[in-house]
Amino acid sequence: MGSFNTSLGGGFILVGFSDWPQLELIFFIYILIFYSLTLFGNTTIIALSKMDLRLHTPMYFFLSHLSFLDLCYTSSTVPQLLINLHGLDRTISYGGCVAQLFISLALGSTESLLLVVMAFDRYAAVCRPLHYMTIMHPFLCQALAIVSWMGGLMNSLIQTSLMMAMPLCSHRLNHFFCEMPVFLKLACEDTEGTEAKMFVARVVIVAIPAMLILGSYAQIARAVLKVKSVAARRKATGTCGSHLLVVSMFYGSATYTYLQPKDSYSESKGKFVALFYTIITPMLNPLIYTLRNKDVKGALWKVLGRSTDSRCVFLSIPEDCGPRASPRLSTTVRVGLTRAVQFIETKSKNKRLNKIELNSKTDDLGLLEECCEQCLNTFSSANAQNCLSLLCKSKAMGSFNVSLSKGFILVGFSDWPQLELILFIYILVFYSLTLFGNTTIIALSQLDHRLHTPMYFFLSHLSFLDLCYTTSTVPQLLINIQGHDHTITYGRCVAQLFSVLALGSTESILLVVMAFDRHAAVCRPLLYTTIMHPLLCQALAISSWVAGLVNSMIQTGLMMAMPLCGHQLNHFFCEMPVFLKLACKDTAGTEAKMFVARAIILVFPATLILGSYAQIVRAVLKIKSISGRRKAFGTCGSHLLVVSMFYGSTIYTYLQPNDSYSENEGKFVALFYTIVTPMLNPLIYTLRNKDVKGALWKVMGRGIESR
Numbered sequence: 001m002g003s004f005n006t007s008l009g010g011g012f013i014l015v016g017f018s019d020w021p022q023l024e025l026i027f028f029i030y031i032l033i034f035y036s037l038t039l040f041g042n043t044t045i046i047a048l049s050k051m052d053l054r055l056h057t058p059m060y061f062f063l064s065h066l067s068f069l070d071l072c073y074t075s076s077t078v079p080q081l082l083i084n085l086h087g088l089d090r091t092i093s094y095g096g097c098v099a100q101l102f103i104s105l106a107l108g109s110t111e112s113l114l115l116v117v118m119a120f121d122r123y124a125a126v127c128r129p130l131h132y133m134t135i136m137h138p139f140l141c142q143a144l145a146i147v148s149w150m151g152g153l154m155n156s157l158i159q160t161s162l163m164m165a166m167p168l169c170s171h172r173l174n175h176f177f178c179e180m181p182v183f184l185k186l187a188c189e190d191t192e193g194t195e196a197k198m199f200v201a202r203v204v205i206v207a208i209p210a211m212l213i214l215g216s217y218a219q220i221a222r223a224v225l226k227v228k229s230v231a232a233r234r235k236a237t238g239t240c241g242s243h244l245l246v247v248s249m250f251y252g253s254a255t256y257t258y259l260q261p262k263d264s265y266s267e268s269k270g271k272f273v274a275l276f277y278t279i280i281t282p283m284l285n286p287l288i289y290t291l292r293n294k295d296v297k298g299a300l301w302k303v304l305g306r307s308t309d310s311r312c313v314f315l316s317i318p319e320d321c322g323p324r325a326s327p328r329l330s331t332t333v334r335v336g337l338t339r340a341v342q343f344i345e346t347k348s349k350n351k352r353l354n355k356i357e358l359n360s361k362t363d364d365l366g367l368l369e370e371c372c373e374q375c376l377n378t379f380s381s382a383n384a385q386n387c388l389s390l391l392c393k394s395k396a397m398g399s400f401n402v403s404l405s406k407g408f409i410l411v412g413f414s415d416w417p418q419l420e421l422i423l424f425i426y427i428l429v430f431y432s433l434t435l436f437g438n439t440t441i442i443a444l445s446q447l448d449h450r451l452h453t454p455m456y457f458f459l460s461h462l463s464f465l466d467l468c469y470t471t472s473t474v475p476q477l478l479i480n481i482q483g484h485d486h487t488i489t490y491g492r493c494v495a496q497l498f499s500v501l502a503l504g505s506t507e508s509i510l511l512v513v514m515a516f517d518r519h520a521a522v523c524r525p526l527l528y529t530t531i532m533h534p535l536l537c538q539a540l541a542i543s544s545w546v547a548g549l550v551n552s553m554i555q556t557g558l559m560m561a562m563p564l565c566g567h568q569l570n571h572f573f574c575e576m577p578v579f580l581k582l583a584c585k586d587t588a589g590t591e592a593k594m595f596v597a598r599a600i601i602l603v604f605p606a607t608l609i610l611g612s613y614a615q616i617v618r619a620v621l622k623i624k625s626i627s628g629r630r631k632a633f634g635t636c637g638s639h640l641l642v643v644s645m646f647y648g649s650t651i652y653t654y655l656q657p658n659d660s661y662s663e664n665e666g667k668f669v670a671l672f673y674t675i676v677t678p679m680l681n682p683l684i685y686t687l688r689n690k691d692v693k694g695a696l697w698k699v700m701g702r703g704i705e706s707r
Helices: 021-051 058-075 078-086 094-127 129-135 138-164 180-186 192-226 230-258 267-291 294-303 323-328 331-348 365-377 381-393 417-447 454-471 474-482 490-523 525-531 534-560 576-582 588-621 626-654 663-687 690-699
Strands: 011-014 091-093 313-316 355-358 407-410 487-489
Touching (some): 021 058, 021 078, 021 267, 021 294, 021 690, 058 078, 058 138, 058 267, 138 192, 230 267, 407 490, 417 474, 417 663, 417 690, 454 534, 454 663, 487 490, 490 534, 490 588, 490 626, 534 588, 576 588, 576 626, 576 663, 626 663
Antiparallel strands (some): 011 091, 313 355
């Protein structure tokens, strides 16, 4: 691309990723997402460490410092990168560049030393557990944190001073922020002496800490292997494993960047490695500590108002939930269950409990045993009832047996409680991206005159459908994962089923219309504007919506006529295959009618689309111009990819027999077509379509032709 022809007074040009202009929009979107997650995750860790008394320990004191470092480190580089990716001005003043270099070096060096301190903390906890609180005194913790910060500042001061003393021969920095290896490439004179001094500083701040950490973990491994308790081993491995994973990511990338000779340093590779340790690692750190640490997860659920020991659901206890059910449980649980039943019968003089409150969702029998022991030790009838309910909830006792009036319970992902926090975070992110992406497509189709064509008219309808489809299911799912109440009224469930079927059916018909539009554009280019008249486009769009509504009315009416024998829907929203599992009678006749409706709304449209694309391929192969072929395949390829994702998942869900339908697999497939596909559709059309990208850059005030 060559260097910019810019006149600067003592400043620099940050080249960034301008050598790959086709990647800049992708980078902008993903870096913005990752930066937002970094801010959210690390701020959450800091807040939890302050708010929850259980986290007022040395480990979480240092972890909050690590999160604060990550916040500062990413904020020292990422906003500048986003501005450069979005704007035309890639310059940075000399003072700003030196300040950025000093800050990034200081924060990186401090993190290196802090990781050693955290390793020492884990060593004391595992190898000296009886003296841990004496060793890790609050004053020592504060002193170690201050020493880490001071050591980082001193190292940064030394290396920044050495850089400022070097004469530089160019203003062009082939990087997205001011980093030391890039400055060494710009030096006008032999830098062996300066490099030697810097190498010593880097060894002190990178290599020696890494060796100390390895030594401490060797001692930890020896101590853990001597522990006989499997639970204790697992706990030690869990807390240390999180720290070791963070250490590996940090020192791996830092060693690659700072401890290799200047001559072998690749600026292009360095940029992508820098993306890892400036954006990815700070984003992953909170997830690593959250997913692998019960204390942090417990504190998070507590703040969200959902403590793991207070998720209340009302159950009807089956008759065999007592000593007669005990052969299915372990010895400890069996004894606890028998004692609980006897205790309750003695205190309340009731031979059977009809309704008790369930105070946990966990399926972990170890936790059930512990809870039962604690309950019985309190000699409280209420606690003994809670204990019995916990035991009856275990997997050995079977599924829910819930009595609700005219409503349903959406089980969702409660069978995998360890996944719920992960799913909540990712679904929330994907839903936000879906709203942003599809709203952007609709807005661009209205704002840019170049997109006032039949193709983008139908594309805006598709985006509106995706917005409505995800909004009809995802908010309910997020509430169920985060909240106490998994119930949904009969009326709301029917309304959700009707909406989902109507929107899904409309999308199926609309994809046929879009295939017809592409067929007319490629196979009848001279008559395209005549064929795809605005009135015809509006008529086709209206027909799609009407057909979807009619299909939904038919299938929802058939479902409402079926007698149902349960209230538990093993899904995260009200979907037809799950209702068929609840039917009290033979549903062969109803299924046959539904199959005909689904064949009309899925198989027939899919066949028409395949036929139209067969004609399109034949027409494209006759085109002699390579650019013409590429343009035709580009516009049609986006639509074909969307078609494949939509029909692949819906055919799997709706066209297989009821007996072979797996509810657990169905939930994860449904996640794909309710969340992932609507999120990907805008990206597919944006990344593969120059018109949409051009309209987007124009709205952002950055036309492609202005580079």
